[in-house]
Amino acid sequence: MSGYSTYKPQSPFMQWLERRLPIASLIHSSFIAYPTPRNLNYWWTFGGILTFMLGVQIVTGVVLAMHYTPQVDFAFDSVESIMRDVNYGWLLRYIHANGASFFFLAVYIHIARGMYYGSYKEPREVLWILGVILYLLMVVTGFMGYVLPWGQMSFWAATVITNLFSALPGIGDPIVTWLWGGYAVGNPTLNRFYSLHYLLPFIIAGVVVLHIWALHVVGQNNPTGVEPKTEKDTVAFTPYATVKDAFFIGLFCILFAYFIFYIPNYLQHSDNYIPANPGQTPTHIVPEWYYLPFYAILRAIPNKLAGVIALGLAIISLAFLPWLDTSRVRSANYRPAYRVFLLVFFAAVIGLGYLGSQEPTGGYVIAARILTLYYFGFLYVILPLLGLFETTKPLPNSISESVLREGSPAGASAPASGA
Amino acid sequence: MKFHRMKFPRGILALAVAAALTAFGSFAVRAQEADAPPRLSWSFAGPFGIYDPAQLQRGFKIYREVCSNCHSLKLVSFRNLADPGGPGFTEAQAAAIAASFQVTAGPNDQGQMYQRPGQIADYFPPPFPNEQAARAALGGKLPPDMSTLAKARSYEWGFPWFILDAFRMYQEDGPDYIHAIITGYTDPPPGFVLPPGGQYNKYFPGHAIGMPKPLSDGQVQYTDGTPMTVDQYGRDVAAFLMWAAEPTLDARKRLGFQVMIFLIVFTGLLYFTKKRVWHDVLHDAELQRPRAPTEYQH
Ligand code: HEM
Numbered sequence: 001m002s003g004y005s006t007y008k009p010q011s012p013f014m015q016w017l018e019r020r021l022p023i024a025s026l027i028h029s030s031f032i033a034y035p036t037p038r039n040l041n042y043w044w045t046f047g048g049i050l051t052f053m054l055g056v057q058i059v060t061g062v063v064l065a066m067h068y069t070p071q072v073d074f075a076f077d078s079v080e081s082i083m084r085d086v087n088y089g090w091l092l093r094y095i096h097a098n099g100a101s102f103f104f105l106a107v108y109i110h111i112a113r114g115m116y117y118g119s120y121k122e123p124r125e126v127l128w129i130l131g132v133i134l135y136l137l138m139v140v141t142g143f144m145g146y147v148l149p150w151g152q153m154s155f156w157a158a159t160v161i162t163n164l165f166s167a168l169p170g171i172g173d174p175i176v177t178w179l180w181g182g183y184a185v186g187n188p189t190l191n192r193f194y195s196l197h198y199l200l201p202f203i204i205a206g207v208v209v210l211h212i213w214a215l216h217v218v219g220q221n222n223p224t225g226v227e228p229k230t231e232k233d234t235v236a237f238t239p240y241a242t243v244k245d246a247f248f249i250g251l252f253c254i255l256f257a258y259f260i261f262y263i264p265n266y267l268q269h270s271d272n273y274i275p276a277n278p279g280q281t282p283t284h285i286v287p288e289w290y291y292l293p294f295y296a297i298l299r300a301i302p303n304k305l306a307g308v309i310a311l312g313l314a315i316i317s318l319a320f321l322p323w324l325d326t327s328r329v330r331s332a333n334y335r336p337a338y339r340v341f342l343l344v345f346f347a348a349v350i351g352l353g354y355l356g357s358q359e360p361t362g363g364y365v366i367a368a369r370i371l372t373l374y375y376f377g378f379l380y381v382i383l384p385l386l387g388l389f390e391t392t393k394p395l396p397n398s399i400s401e402s403v404l405r406e407g408s409p410a411g412a413s414a415p416a417s418g419a
Numbered sequence: 420m421k422f423h424r425m426k427f428p429r430g431i432l433a434l435a436v437a438a439a440l441t442a443f444g445s446f447a448v449r450a451q452e453a454d455a456p457p458r459l460s461w462s463f464a465g466p467f468g469i470y471d472p473a474q475l476q477r478g479f480k481i482y483r484e485v486c487s488n489c490h491s492l493k494l495v496s497f498r499n500l501a502d503p504g505g506p507g508f509t510e511a512q513a514a515a516i517a518a519s520f521q522v523t524a525g526p527n528d529q530g531q532m533y534q535r536p537g538q539i540a541d542y543f544p545p546p547f548p549n550e551q552a553a554r555a556a557l558g559g560k561l562p563p564d565m566s567t568l569a570k571a572r573s574y575e576w577g578f579p580w581f582i583l584d585a586f587r588m589y590q591e592d593g594p595d596y597i598h599a600i601i602t603g604y605t606d607p608p609p610g611f612v613l614p615p616g617g618q619y620n621k622y623f624p625g626h627a628i629g630m631p632k633p634l635s636d637g638q639v640q641y642t643d644g645t646p647m648t649v650d651q652y653g654r655d656v657a658a659f660l661m662w663a664a665e666p667t668l669d670a671r672k673r674l675g676f677q678v679m680i681f682l683i684v685f686t687g688l689l690y691f692t693k694k695r696v697w698h699d700v701l702h703d704a705e706l707q708r709p710r711a712p713t714e715y716q717h
Pocket of ligand 1: 211
């Protein structure tokens with residue numbers, strides 16, 4: 001992380017500290033002097049937004065934990081008591097519940113940015129794989145958190161999702177019993193999910209440190225996909241990236257606040273305001289919106305085991321992107337065919353999300369199968385072949401040159417938003 | 420084989436997308452097992468909407484005189500009736516209301532549970548000691564607890580309404596549904612076979628509801644001149660139940676407005692700071708200088 005630093009400790013104390021623990025110069029080189037490409041657009045602010053959201057979730061979560069009771073007879077009521085009796089408890093809970101959604105919104109945009117600009121390619125493979133691990137950890141954390149309020153959807157989502165493991169031949173049922181800590185989702189399940197839901201965000205925070213470390217070793221990609229060559233191609237992290245990130249975090253917070261204050265239950269299933277009842281299955285069990293595309297893939301496949309494998313593969317495959325994509329050109333801006341296939345891929349994922357929210361009947365199943373086919377076809381057929389056949393557009397010699405050629409000032413955004 | 424610049428027939432792509440969207444749309448309006456509850460206008464809808472205390476008091480009267488015979492309200496306390504943003508009773512009124520209920524307390528020094536008049540810190544006592552007692556009295560059906568009922572019911576509006584509703588800030592599914600249930604008792608259509616003990620209700624999923632029609636015109640006395648119709652009762656009790664489920668709505672909207680103003684101003688300032696900071700980078704004479712490609716090689 002060091003190497004960029006021009007930091008010279010001034011005060012005697014800082015000089016003393018620097019010789020013993022050079023933390024000030026580490027921070028200086030990582031968050032002040034660190035060179036970032038001058039042509040980054042606003043899609044690059046989502047890494048900062050994710051870090052911010054992780055902080056929001058941890059802070060609100062720790063306070064919620066002070067009032068929450070992880071016991072099946074009290075969990076639902078303790079959440080309601082947070083909403084009613086704890087000062088600003090309603091605010092904490094609505095921030096945390098909607099915060100999970102916005103965390104996922106940001107990570108999906110962040111991943112899509114990476115795919116569009118080929119940020120996973122050499123030398124950023126490890127950085128990318130750490131990202132996929134972060135996403136996986138988020139999925140697990142979010143799922144366990146959703147179980148805690150112990151409403152109908154909490155209980156039944158936990159039942160359905162843990163039951164997926166029972167599809168594995170032989171070891172399936174023992175695994176499910178082990179996960180539950182019994183023969184059904186019950187108090188031991190709630191206890192362990194609470195314990196893990198508290199633990200995992202701190203593991204995420206640790207992996208984020210690795211992720212950012214890896215980022216600072218290889219440097220950021222940029223909309224041209226051409227590595228910075230001269231000093232003119234980069235600007236210092238502070239103030240340039242800092243202020244840009246802060247501005248977009250502000251915009252993101254406006255949207256976030258709109259949900260918290262005006263439609264706090266919009267993203268939540270109303271059944272979760274009914275206390276968990278193991279004796280009564282809801283007519284329609286749906287996971288949170290951010291799992292819907294994968295839920296649709298699961299249900300698109302008639303065989304349970306195959307469905308579970310497809311579900312897992314759909315996520316894990318992202319880690320192989322650096323090797324599935326055979327093109328040496330990074331940015332989709334210079335790969336016209338890839339760009340179209342990729343945008344269709346994004347549309348397919350959104351389509352799968354919609355299908356995941358609907359009952360799996362008739363036309364829905366067929367549509368989900370077609371989109372699932374495209375999902376895997378894109379990753380395992382189109383991506384490897386495209387790199388061999390595609391004619392790409394000429395790349396600029398450098399970031400600065402691309403900035404000049406486009407006739408727009410550096411720092412302006414490539415695809416969507418203007419600076 | 421070599422691809423020479425893939426030209427995508429954009430027209431075809433657009434058509435495919437349009438076709439897919441219409442297909443989804445027509446799936447979404449497929450017949451549901453209950454009618455869509457009519458959307459009413461509520462005093463607490465929208466960014467500045469708050470509860471109307473007079474309406475909550477009327478709704479409370481209905482709950483107390485009618486619904487509380489079967490439905491519990493166990494997460495609401497008598498003291499909440501005097502909380503700001505609620506029905507606006509005074510503490511003395513709330514205490515008097517509490518005293519009109521009998522609650523189970525104890526054990527006393529003899530180890531006995533006993534009945535005493537409610538105190539302001541008590542919670543609304545349930546009408547039945549347990550689920551089995553409720554079912555035994557009501558033909559096997561269980562009346563749900565009402566503390567969160569107004570947030571625990573919704574209606575699947577389908578695409579594209581669920582997207583539009585985010586912009587319209589529609590969060591009143593629950594009260595709309597409760598009002599609809601109260602007003603939705605009709606004769607069953609010919610050929611519909613009601614199970615024993617069931618009533619026909621247009622808006623109840625599956626139509627056969629286990630609750631007898633709870634309200635009819637003129638049943639609850641209003642003293643403020645509000646019409647004493649089932650429709651009005653439905654609105655008032657639904658508003659009261661929304662408050663019971665979301666007692667902090669007023670505080671939320673008020674704080675929300677302040678936070679929004681702050682965020683918009685603050686983000687605006689950040690925008691101008693960003694412009695200022697980046698100005699020199701964007702207008703860098705050295706960068707504007709034309710140069711030969713070789714100059715980039717390091
Ligand atoms: C908790 C979740 C995550 C946090 C807090 C986080 C944080 C960050 C931050 C602060 C940056 C630098 C700023 C930027 O370039 O946007 C970054 C970059 C990056 N992240 Fe993440 N990230 C997370 C998850 C992910 C995931 C799930 C992936 C992909 C699967 C991913 C892939 C990347 C890549 C490839 C970069 C380098 C971007 C580039 O320079 O092109 N990250 N991340």
